[in-house]
Amino acid sequence: MDYHINEGSFRIPQQAEDRSVNMLVLNHGPGGLTLVVTRDRLQEGEQLDGFISRQLRTLASQVKQFRQQDPELLTVGPAQLPAIRVATSFKQNNASIHQLQTVVLLEGGAILVLTLSYSSPLTAEQTAYAQDLLDSFTPAARPAG
Numbered sequence: 001m002d003y004h005i006n007e008g009s010f011r012i013p014q015q016a017e018d019r020s021v022n023m024l025v026l027n028h029g030p031g032g033l034t035l036v037v038t039r040d041r042l043q044e045g046e047q048l049d050g051f052i053s054r055q056l057r058t059l060a061s062q063v064k065q066f067r068q069q070d071p072e073l074l075t076v077g078p079a080q081l082p083a084i085r086v087a088t089s090f091k092q093n094n095a096s097i098h099q100l101q102t103v104v105l106l107e108g109g110a111i112l113v114l115t116l117s118y119s120s121p122l123t124a125e126q127t128a129y130a131q132d133l134l135d136s137f138t139p140a141a142r143p144a145g
Helices: 047-062 124-136
Strands: 002-006 008-011 021-024 034-039 066-070 072-076 081-092 095-105 108-119
Touching: 002 021, 047 066, 047 081, 047 108, 072 095, 072 124, 095 124, 108 124
Parallel strands: none
Antiparallel strands: 002 008, 021 034, 034 108, 066 081, 072 081, 081 095, 095 108
16 A cells, blocks of 8 residues: 655555654744644554543653543544543653643544643643644545445
8 A cells, every 4th residue: 555644655565554653843832832643543342531541541650740631522623533632741851741632533443642742731822723723633535445
């Protein structure tokens, strides 16, 4: 199959699984705002809430002063994809990190994790910007076959 990235495409085996990571520095507000996009899959029998609980437990075990808000169910983009969003904060390497993480369920159990990170709590303007990003997400059309 052809695998496309912004810079071009290349042929990979059909059974290859995309676990790539994209990091964008959005430069929105003082100190910058980053968006990291990662890909994963639900484990067999796992639901979206179980996936995010598992990911949060892993994060909490790797950082200091971990805090999280209650996860929020929502839909993403014009396709109204099911998603869960959770805000977290923690210390890592003596730096404060604040994240707004949205886990989006795609076709066939694929997961897209969109993580906005900042060095201080997100402002109302940055939170609105994050919502605009989610509202604009349109999944790629899958080839028929």
